[in-house]
Amino acid sequence: MSTENTPIDEAADPMGLQQPLGKTERTKLALMLAAERLFGDLGIDAVGLRAVSEAAGQKNNNAVQYHFGDKMNLLTSIFEFREGLFQPLRQQMLEQAEAQGRLGDLRGLLRVCFEPNFRLYRDQQGISYLKLHVAYLATHRPRGVRHPVDYDSPNTVIFRRAIALLGQRLAFLGERRFWLRLESAGAMFLSALIQHSARTEERNLPADELFEDVIEMMAAALSAPPGHHSGTD
Amino acid sequence: MSTENTPIDEAADPMGLQQPLGKTERTKLALMLAAERLFGDLGIDAVGLRAVSEAAGQKNNNAVQYHFGDKMNLLTSIFEFREGLFQPLRQQMLEQAEAQGRLGDLRGLLRVCFEPNFRLYRDQQGISYLKLHVAYLATHRPRGVRHPVDYDSPNTVIFRRAIALLGQRLAFLGERRFWLRLESAGAMFLSALIQHSARTEERNLPADELFEDVIEMMAAALSAPPGHHSGTD
DNA sequence: CGCAAATTAAAACGGTTGACTTAAATAATC
DNA sequence: GATTATTTAAGTCAACCGTTTTAATTTGCG
Numbered sequence: 351m352s353t354e355n356t357p358i359d360e361a362a363d364p365m366g367l368q369q370p371l372g373k374t375e376r377t378k379l380a381l382m383l384a385a386e387r388l389f390g391d392l393g394i395d396a397v398g399l400r401a402v403s404e405a406a407g408q409k410n411n412n413a414v415q416y417h418f419g420d421k422m423n424l425l426t427s428i429f430e431f432r433e434g435l436f437q438p439l440r441q442q443m444l445e446q447a448e449a450q451g452r453l454g455d456l457r458g459l460l461r462v463c464f465e466p467n468f469r470l471y472r473d474q475q476g477i478s479y480l481k482l483h484v485a486y487l488a489t490h491r492p493r494g495v496r497h498p499v500d501y502d503s504p505n506t507v508i509f510r511r512a513i514a515l516l517g518q519r520l521a522f523l524g525e526r527r528f529w530l531r532l533e534s535a536g537a538m539f540l541s542a543l544i545q546h547s548a549r550t551e552e553r554n555l556p557a558d559e560l561f562e563d564v565i566e567m568m569a570a571a572l573s574a575p576p577g578h579h580s581g582t583d
Numbered sequence: 584m585s586t587e588n589t590p591i592d593e594a595a596d597p598m599g600l601q602q603p604l605g606k607t608e609r610t611k612l613a614l615m616l617a618a619e620r621l622f623g624d625l626g627i628d629a630v631g632l633r634a635v636s637e638a639a640g641q642k643n644n645n646a647v648q649y650h651f652g653d654k655m656n657l658l659t660s661i662f663e664f665r666e667g668l669f670q671p672l673r674q675q676m677l678e679q680a681e682a683q684g685r686l687g688d689l690r691g692l693l694r695v696c697f698e699p700n701f702r703l704y705r706d707q708q709g710i711s712y713l714k715l716h717v718a719y720l721a722t723h724r725p726r727g728v729r730h731p732v733d734y735d736s737p738n739t740v741i742f743r744r745a746i747a748l749l750g751q752r753l754a755f756l757g758e759r760r761f762w763l764r765l766e767s768a769g770a771m772f773l774s775a776l777i778q779h780s781a782r783t784e785e786r787n788l789p790a791d792e793l794f795e796d797v798i799e800m801m802a803a804a805l806s807a808p809p810g811h812h813s814g815t816d
Numbered sequence: 817c818g819c820a821a822a823t824t825a826a827a828a829c830g831g832t833t834g835a836c837t838t839a840a841a842t843a844a845t846c
Numbered sequence: 847g848a849t850t851a852t853t854t855a856a857g858t859c860a861a862c863c864g865t866t867t868t869a870a871t872t873t874g875c876g
Contacts, residue, residue, distance in 0.1 A: 393722030395628035398863060410824050488721040489626030526788055534775040541770035545763050555759055562810030567764060570807035577795030631833060643854050
């Protein structure tokens with residue numbers, strides 16, 4: 351009887367999903383979206399798998415384990431899913447930059463890395479994914495991995511290529527400073543957008559203006575002259 | 584009352600605590616230090632109060648509730664404690680800057696805000712407190728408060744004064760951009776130091792050099808020209 | 817249709833959580 | 847030394863955790 355009505359209202363056409371999804375795919379997507387939101391808002395450890403299933407419209411308390419195995423795999427599947435969605439835009443931006451001979455442009459490369467995240471926030475109020483990044487980095491990142499660059503997934507190959515170009519552009523920093531500054535700049539990006547999303551109240555910076563400002567901040571921070579200790583404090 | 588002098592415990596004086604502590608004060612301190620480390624390393628929600636008591640040397644599973652009431656009060660007590668310890672250094676730095684007429688120096692004001700945190704990390708490997716900040720901001724910050732500035736505690740009065748001076752120095756940004764940039768720069772600072780602490784392996788940037796670099800990054804990011812949307816994307 | 821596979825529902829598992837209660841032990845005061 | 851207050855220890859509680867297991871239901875396909 352209830353073959354038609356699906357509790358998944360968000361999963362109809364949330365993003366650039368080309369092909370229509372089968373039922374199990376829609377269930378998995380609903381679980382990922384619910385988990386993304388709950389994990390991002392409340393923290394990964396503060397949200398149980400039952401709450402995820404329930405928020406995804408499943409009366410089953412077992413849906414996550416059935417579809418994803420365990421909690422950590424659900425988490426990584428969310429990252430895989432989002433970065434996979436980001437990749438076409440990144441590729442397009444990178445190709446356009448290459449066609450215009452602007453592969454060495456600092457701000458352009460930063461946009462390749464961060465604009466997909468920004469557009470997700472701006473176009474769909476999708477701040478949960480960015481908050482999930484912060485929660486993950488704060489408490490669930492495995493030691494010694496750069497997130498999400500170190501996961502050699504096909505969904506991040508363009509991302510990694512852009513970062514490699516950034517490394518060339520900022521070669522004067524040296525390896526250690528480059529990686530340290532890049533991740534720190536990423537933390538700054540996440541912090542700025544999350545703050546912006548938390549202050550919907552009164553007049554706020556327009557989202558596009560915020561993004562331009564953050565790009566300027568990141569570019570300035572990354573290309574700042576390397577600081578060296580002067581001995582006398 | 585506490586006229587008798589009790590021998591200072593081995594773990595009771597890692598920092599500049601002037602007066603000797605009574606027994607209950609030592610117990611509370613041990614609980615806060617243990618919680619700081621565990622919360623910072625594993626996340627606030629991932630650590631139970633029994634584990635905190637145990638790590639503090641108490642076989643009691645009730646110590647936190649007895650001394651702090653509940654988990655959240657333990658958390659805020661840690662921030663109160665650390666910021667209180669930071670305050671003398673901040674006051675000294677601010678007075679010195681005032682005596683030298685450098686109250687408008689951007690980097691100097693940033694040092695007033697962040698150097699106590701850096702020294703805690705450099706001199707005592709105290710990265711846990713900084714990681715605790717990140718965990719707290721990611722998952723436990725109440726909505727609409729600037730951490731830790733909005734808590735009008737006497738332990739943060741100098742901190743807030745330095746930030747007010749920073750606001751004057753960066754008045755050209757306007758209120759919204761200033762606060763957004765300041766917290767974002769703080770997130771960058773935390774990210775940089777935590778990364779540095781996670782890479783103890785072989786050659787790493789010397790801590791002082793890292794700090795100088797982060798100060799340069801923050802100064803550059805804060806004083807970057809405000810970005811404005813150009814309309815055509 | 818019939819039947820097998822896939823999915824959902826529901827119950828149960830051992831374990832841990834924060835919080836509370838009761839006793840024992842220690843410290844402080846008279 | 848006796849007595850009172852403070853601190854520690856230990857037990858208990860309902861609720862929730864991630865996971866596993868079993869049954870019911872739905873689905874895909876000949």
